[in-house]
Amino acid sequence: MAKEKQQEFVQHLTPREEDFSQWYTDVVLKCDLMDYTPVRGCMALKPYGYGIWELIQQQMDARFKATGHKNVAMPMLIPESLLLKEADHVEGFAPEVAWVTHGGNEKLTERLAIRPTSETIFCAMYAKWVQSWRDLPMKYNQWCSVMRWEKSTRPFLRTAEFWWQEGHTVHATAEEAQEETLLMLEVYREFCENVLAVPVYAGQKSDKEKFAGARATYSVEAMMQDGKALQAGTSHNFGTNFSEPFEVQFLDKDGTLKHVHETSWGTSTRLIGAVIMTHGDERGLKLPPKIAPIQVALLPIAAHKGGVLEACADIRDKLVAAGIRVELDDRDTYSAGWKFNEWEMKGVPLRLEVGPRDIAAGQVMAARRDTHEKLALPMEGLADAVTKLLDDIQRSMYEIALDFQQKRTATVKTMEELGEQVKTGFAMAMWCGERACENAVKERFSATSRNMPFDQTPVGEDCVVCGQKADIVMYFAKAY
């Protein structure tokens, strides 16, 4: 049965090898994750796509709470004067800010920016809220959408409006702020690997690539199946860069007035793009069980025959009781084969088939989305077996992605090697720290420095670009 026959069911999707970008676009549309809207560069998240985002939110938010953060909600509009207070910040964001100029029919005396990010409004509020060292640290986060007038947009990867979380914290000392910055980077790394099953490289950005207004920026970088890097999350240490112009000060134990040390960190709906391009295959989406809105597609087979639907409903109830997200697909308007393909395309981790023969045998047929393996599971203890299978799928998906990432990462010593390596993956190289050398890599290969790993064990002695003595280990890659 043919492989050729199965192949022809892989309909509608552009083959991954033929055109990765088109494959990606096909997947997001055909899997009902999002749709284009009448608003330039803005997407509508459909229930299935938003369901993934909700699961990301829930599990990430739990980690924020566990590390002592609280959620708040800030205004969507930011007065221009606030945005102008930090020079690097405004310079970085000015080209992509959307402005509100009128209220009703009246022109505003001061225009209002639709937030591209909320450092400034958080600072303005922290200036009111922080008085004493006893108020610190203050560790807040918000889930919201922001807007950046991007010149070219792509679903999930770069849209004009996107949904995200932005954490903003203020601390009494530089040490605490740095600790927080690295802590949240670690939360992101752990989240990507354990929840999204997306392996990442964590490290520090170069000065050239750091956030507008930050003293230090750290990132987690994921590798997509085309070998390109996707920045999956960032964590910034601002020091007192914002608290000075915004006069966020506190009276310390020693009786002196000091500026707070501030951090911010964010991840966005881009994570969904990372999941698609890390795990997807020729059949479409492949979701890790932890963020799959539907973990199990339960399919009645020959449902017109007596007892099948009842057996399915019973199984559904047992799985739901065990905390498994299950969808009983009892639509009689589609054939079994059609449904198999549909749920596979949509990336549902596990499919259970229940027909008269299974019921007679006291079992159900299970099919894994990740390996396409089919196996019979006894009806007895089914929920436990399914839970175990889902865990195994989660683990296996991470291992396969990790293997890919490792195989597509190589140490390089020359520009020629670097140019070859970034065609298909990440290059680890020595770098002297000069911006000119980063620029040279970008000009020749359209690749950028991604980040400097925390393990700085040298992989050579000389800068891969200029040949001068170098002591920085840097990842280079083409990036989304």
Place this chain on the structure above:
RNA sequence: CGAGGUGUAGCGCAGUUUGGUAGCGCGUUUGGUUCGGGACCAAAAGGUCGCAGGUUCAAAUCCUGUCACCUCGACCA
């Protein structure tokens, strides 16, 4: 924002070169037969051809402008 490409029924496309009755496949609706890897038959509905101007007796087709999307760059999460 630069280079290239595409906009015709819900989706995918043909028709545009050479102006002359709006087409095909899938999907949708209704009825029937099917049902363990995208079933079949019959009937039906559905389009001011992205938008705005212009040329013409006549424009999906020619001209000008504009908007959106896709690819590759530059910029950015």
